[in-house]
Amino acid sequence: MFNQIRSSVWVCGVVSVFFLVPSIAVAQSDGYRAPRTAEGTPDLNGIWQAINTAHWDIEPHGASQGTTRELGALNAMPGGLGVVEGDVIPYRSEALEQRNENFADRVARDPAIKCYLPGVPRATYMPYPFQIIQSTDHIMILHEFAGAVRTVYMEDHVPAPAPSWMGWSNGRWDGETLVIETEGFNGMTWFDRSGNFHSDGLRVVERISARSPETLNYDVTIEDPEIFTRAWTMHMPLYRRVEANAELMEFRCVEFVEDLMYGHLRKQPD
Amino acid sequence: MANCKAGKPGFQFFLMAVMVLSWAGTSISGQEAETDEYTVPRTADGDPDLQGFWSNQTYIPLERPDGVESAFYTDEEVAALEQGRAQGEAAQTTPGTIPDVHYDFTQFGLDRSQADFARNRRTSLIVDPSTGRLPPTNAEGQQRARDRAAAREGIGRWDSAEANQLDDRCLIMRGAGPPMMNAGYNSNYQIVQNRDYVMILVEMIHDARIIPLDGREHPAASARQWMGVPRGRWDGETLVVETTNFNGKNPFNGSSDQMRVIERFTRTGDDAITYTFTVEDSGTWDAPWTAEMLMTSTRGPLFEHGCHEGNYGLYNTLVGARLEERQAAEAAARQQQQR
Numbered sequence: 001m002f003n004q005i006r007s008s009v010w011v012c013g014v015v016s017v018f019f020l021v022p023s024i025a026v027a028q029s030d031g032y033r034a035p036r037t038a039e040g041t042p043d044l045n046g047i048w049q050a051i052n053t054a055h056w057d058i059e060p061h062g063a064s065q066g067t068t069r070e071l072g073a074l075n076a077m078p079g080g081l082g083v084v085e086g087d088v089i090p091y092r093s094e095a096l097e098q099r100n101e102n103f104a105d106r107v108a109r110d111p112a113i114k115c116y117l118p119g120v121p122r123a124t125y126m127p128y129p130f131q132i133i134q135s136t137d138h139i140m141i142l143h144e145f146a147g148a149v150r151t152v153y154m155e156d157h158v159p160a161p162a163p164s165w166m167g168w169s170n171g172r173w174d175g176e177t178l179v180i181e182t183e184g185f186n187g188m189t190w191f192d193r194s195g196n197f198h199s200d201g202l203r204v205v206e207r208i209s210a211r212s213p214e215t216l217n218y219d220v221t222i223e224d225p226e227i228f229t230r231a232w233t234m235h236m237p238l239y240r241r242v243e244a245n246a247e248l249m250e251f252r253c254v255e256f257v258e259d260l261m262y263g264h265l266r267k268q269p270d
Numbered sequence: 271m272a273n274c275k276a277g278k279p280g281f282q283f284f285l286m287a288v289m290v291l292s293w294a295g296t297s298i299s300g301q302e303a304e305t306d307e308y309t310v311p312r313t314a315d316g317d318p319d320l321q322g323f324w325s326n327q328t329y330i331p332l333e334r335p336d337g338v339e340s341a342f343y344t345d346e347e348v349a350a351l352e353q354g355r356a357q358g359e360a361a362q363t364t365p366g367t368i369p370d371v372h373y374d375f376t377q378f379g380l381d382r383s384q385a386d387f388a389r390n391r392r393t394s395l396i397v398d399p400s401t402g403r404l405p406p407t408n409a410e411g412q413q414r415a416r417d418r419a420a421a422r423e424g425i426g427r428w429d430s431a432e433a434n435q436l437d438d439r440c441l442i443m444r445g446a447g448p449p450m451m452n453a454g455y456n457s458n459y460q461i462v463q464n465r466d467y468v469m470i471l472v473e474m475i476h477d478a479r480i481i482p483l484d485g486r487e488h489p490a491a492s493a494r495q496w497m498g499v500p501r502g503r504w505d506g507e508t509l510v511v512e513t514t515n516f517n518g519k520n521p522f523n524g525s526s527d528q529m530r531v532i533e534r535f536t537r538t539g540d541d542a543i544t545y546t547f548t549v550e551d552s553g554t555w556d557a558p559w560t561a562e563m564l565m566t567s568t569r570g571p572l573f574e575h576g577c578h579e580g581n582y583g584l585y586n587t588l589v590g591a592r593l594e595e596r597q598a599a600e601a602a603a604r605q606q607q608q609r
Contacts (some may be wrong), residue, residue, distance in 0.1 A: 038314035038465070045464055116579045131480060133469045135321060135462045136314070140469050142478045149476045151460070151571065164574040188579075248480055250495040254441045254578045262431035265588035267595065 034176060034210035037134060042176050042210060045134050047241040047248065050125035050218075053080030057194035058234060060087050067107045077193075083125070085233040089196060095227040102195025111189055114261060115253035117148045117165035119189025120182050120204050121220045121234070129241050131248050139171060139178070144248045152180050160184020163200055177209040199226045214240040310507050310537045315465040318507050320535055323570035324543060326450060326563050327387035327457040329355050332523075334394035334402030341402060342391040385455070388542070388564035397546075398560040407524060411554035415524050428591035431584060438584060440577035442496050442520050443474045448513050448531045449522065449547035449561070459565070460572050468502055468509060473572045481511050488514050494527065496520055509535040526553035541567040 034042035053061070060082035066075030091099060102109050112118050118126060128144040141150040152171040160168030160183050168184035187200030203223040211217045216238040223231045311319040329352050334341075343351065363370040394402030407415070425433050437443050445451030450459070450472065458473040470479040481502040488499055494517040502511045511533040518527030529551040536544045543565040550558040 038316075045466065117574070117576055131467075133462055133464050133467050133480070135464060137321075138460075138462050140462050140471070140478070142469065142480060147476060147478065149471060149478050149574075151471075153571070156571075161573065165576050165579060166574055245486065245489070247482070247489075247499075249493075250497065252441060252496055254439065258431040258439065262585065262588055265430070265585070265592055267426070267429040267592070 032210060032212055035213075039136060041134070041173055042178070043134065044132050044139075044178060044208060044210060044216065047129050047131045047246045048216060048238040049127075049129045049241055050236055051239055052083060052125065052236055053078055054083045054125040054234070054236060055122070055127055055192055056080065058083050058192045058196055059089060059194075060084075061194075083234040083236045085235065090229045090232055092227060092229055095197075099195050099197060102190070102197055104195075106193060106195050109195070110193055112145075112193070113257070115146050115257045116188070117146055118143075119165055119185065120150065120167050120169075121206065121222075122189060122191055123148050123150075123166070124206075124218060124220075124238070125236060128251065129246070129248055141169075142248060144251045146251065146253055150182075152178075163187070165189060167202075167204065174207075177207050180204075180206040180208070182206070197227070198222070198224045201226050208238075211237065214242055216240075308537070308539050313463055315463075317463065317465070317504060318509065318537060319463070320461045320468065320509060320537055320543060321463055322461060323568050323572065324459045324461065324565040325386045325388065325457050325568040326452045326459070326545060326565045327385050328389075328395075328452055328563065329387070330390070330392050330395055330563075332395045332451070332561065333404060334396070338393045338402075341393060341397075341400070343393055345391070348389070348391055385457075386566055386568040387457075388566040390564055392562070395561040395563055396559060397562045398548075399557070404523065405555045405557050405559055407554060408552075408556050411524055411526070414526060414553070418521075418524075426591075428587055431588065434584065434587075436520055440475060440581050440584070442477070443472075444520060446472060446474070446477055446497060446520065447522060448479070448498065448500070448511070448533055449549065450533075450545070451522075452563075456575070458568055458572055460570065468511075471572060473575055475577050476575050481509075488512075491515070494518075498529075498531070505534075507536055509533075511535070522549070524554060525549065525551045528553050535565075 034044065037043045037045070056077045057080065061077065061080055063079040064077045066072070066077060068075045089099075107113065112122070112126070117123075123130065123143045123145065126143075126145050130141060130143040133140040133142065137153070137155045139152040139154060141152060143149070148166055150166050150169050152169045154171050154173075157170040158168075163184055163186040165186060165188065167182040169180050169182040171178060171180045173179070182204040183202070185198070185200055185202045187198065187202070190197050201224050205221040205223075207217075207219040207221075209217050217235070218238050219233060219235045221231055221233045222228065313319045313321070363372075396402050396404065399405060427434055431439055435444070443453055445453050450470075453474055456473045460471040460473075462469045462471070466483055468481045468483065470481070471477070472479065477497065479497065479500060481500045483502045483504070485503065486501065488501060493499065494515050496517055496519060498513040499515040500511050500513040502509055504510070511531075513531045513533070514529075516525075516527045516529055518525075518529075522529065522531075529549060532548045532550070534544075534546045538544045544562065545565050546560060546562045548558050548560040549555070
């Protein structure tokens, strides 16, 4: 049964990816070809960042009231047209209820509030830079938020040895495109601040290519048959941090959440 | 990451015996002799290639132990020392005692006798001064130590999360550095390079050191970080990394936030990097001092160390401490009533 679901999702995924090809092709239609590394692979090295509202909500949304009264306008959610192909995430009905409960209770439930490793692809479009360091056997994707690290194995592909927060990433070059397949998630991360979620059966396929010297195309397909009726895709550009002194800073956020997480266990004065 | 082998003490001793016997015939200083002839491999960009998985695990202490005069042990002394330490690590705690409330290092392959570790015959990591000991802490350093102690006075380790030790809080390992001191276990690193950066991933708390090689300056003094801000360059075959801008909240051996650490990484064999570091901190020591460690290749890959995410220990110990206080208060109240 599970296999049937899985294979039908596969078919849907393949079909939907097929239909996406024209729009992706449009994005690349200027025929930009990335410079090459010394080894001859497309050079995607750099410090990159998303500029959109996907970290608030990956689906289209209007501006709305924030969760923290004291922060007023600074914590209110800005509107955005979303990054999901077809606008709507194809949740199964129970999963949609779960998403809505997550949204209502997001201050308590959003794992990123606790400085937990944010998972994939959420880490990519959080409002923090990340750096790609490209080598032969390994491509490192290093995130400022929580110091999250992904090692993309370009050689020695093995299945995920155990579940983890950032998953296990195997990569390959498909012409101009770096294709990363990530599995082995622990099911405890979200897609955004609006309660969009997945299970530990998540499989993420990212396609990253250069669209100009200072921008990347980022396309990511999500498969999780327990939660979604079919595979679905998000796209967005990523922008190079072009400042001469651009540098990932430490954002060791554990320090900033200890009072939130453990403050109730503080020793009370006698 | 660690090489997990069977955890029965008997098997451990067997392993150690095999290890010691098989190794007794080889010269520990062999690695040093290799340096002269070794041709450092190059990356596609033409730089010395430091990439791979490495461990700086060792039994050698930072400072030469009391009573040891020589800078080097004999092969026999090293073997005996390592065997003794390995036996100590493999010793089992008594069920039902406080020390037993911890995972079993041996069972999870975390003790040093089961991991790859770098060997040489040095009696201390410190090579300069020649005493193998830290220079005396100067007056400013002593005052800082007193101030730090005073700030902690009356605060119990379990009073709050913030009162606990940094590594128990999964904030940063005390030896995360730089300099990169080995930890009790998982002293593993992955080095990945491109033309413009060297990245050193520290397994513990997935700390990635991203070292730019483009000659940029250190940032303004107001931009301070736990692990400082590193700047790297190639000096012939050697990667030189200078780190400043520490925030002083994880002080290395009582150092100040003015500390400057100069690290040098030189590949000396397919399986070896010689790692030296010099610490300059005139607010703590009147003279710089230098230590040398070996890094030995180890089997990858590194696995995600989601320390904070799984930090049940911190939560549970705080819950336990509050429970003990409540029980003590209740007992005191009962005693009061009985009087």
